[in-house]
Amino acid sequence: DAKTTQPNSMESNEEEPVHLPCNHSTISGTDYIHWYRQLPSQGPEYVIHGLTSNVNNRMASLAIAEDRKSSTLILHRATLRDAAVYYCILRDETSGTYKYIFGTGTRLKVLA
Amino acid sequence: DVKVTQSSRYLVKRTGEKVFLECVQDMDHENMFWYRQDPGLGLRLIYFSYDVKMKEKGDIPEGYSVSREKKERFSLILESASTNQTSMYLCASFEGGSTEAFFGQGTRLTVV
Numbered sequence: 400d401a402k403t404t405q406p407n408s409m410e411s412n413e414e415e416p417v418h419l420p421c422n423h424s425t426i427s428g429t430d431y432i433h434w435y436r437q438l439p440s441q442g443p444e445y446v447i448h449g450l451t452s453n454v455n456n457r458m459a460s461l462a463i464a465e466d467r468k469s470s471t472l473i474l475h476r477a478t479l480r481d482a483a484v485y486y487c488i489l490r491d492e493t494s495g496t497y498k499y500i501f502g503t504g505t506r507l508k509v510l511a
Numbered sequence: 512d513v514k515v516t517q518s519s520r521y522l523v524k525r526t527g528e529k530v531f532l533e534c535v536q537d538m539d540h541e542n543m544f545w546y547r548q549d550p551g552l553g554l555r556l557i558y559f560s561y562d563v564k565m566k567e568k569g570d571i572p573e574g575y576s577v578s579r580e581k582k583e584r585f586s587l588i589l590e591s592a593s594t595n596q597t598s599m600y601l602c603a604s605f606e607g608g609s610t611e612a613f614f615g616q617g618t619r620l621t622v623v
Contacts, residue, residue, distance in 0.1 A: 433610075441616060443614050501546070501553050502553050
């Protein structure tokens with residue numbers, strides 16, 4: 400299973416953009432890049448996913464490097480409610496059985 | 512509203528007891544997962560199931576078994592609980608080919 404590497408923690412000021420990096424140098428051509436976040440005392444929740452092109456949704460944007468060996472989750476204006484652990488995950492879409500392999504994630508602290 | 516429900520938020524069991532953690536989803540999803548989450552280790556996959564009566568080992572299956580007799584229910588069994596199985600346990604489900612996995616709120620198990 401391909402592995403992801405993320406910084407353990409990051410800080411951001413409220414109302415400022417946040418760029419959360421993820422390295423996945425062993426990614427295969429069929430792996431989708433997924434991001435989940437886990438708020439305190441809750442299970443993880445889906446944020447965004449992509450394959451090759453950059454993606455936007457109401458929660459965030461995902462920028463994927465041209466060689467796909469890294470990606471960045473972008474929160475355009477951090478709020479206090481965005482304080483969470485963010486996980487970058489690779490999911491193989493062709494195996495027929497799907498496994499989400501989580502790493503340790505990045506703990507985002509948002510400062511008021 | 513989609514839902515993954517874990518039977519207990521908090522559970523305290525004695526060493527050597529047989530423990531059942533229940534997870535039910537109401538979305539008719541094929542795939543279900545059990546993870547444990549420990550500080551500094553992130554989420555680690557214990558077992559997953561991609562159909563009724565089908566199961567596959569994840570990364571840390573030792574000391575655990577699972578049961579999936581009905582599509583909506585996926586049970587994690589600790590045959591003989593030990594103190595090193597004290598952890599947060601998270602259940603998830605998703606439909607094959609879809610993008611989003613749904614997690615339960617978690618069960619914090621303490622083995623004394």
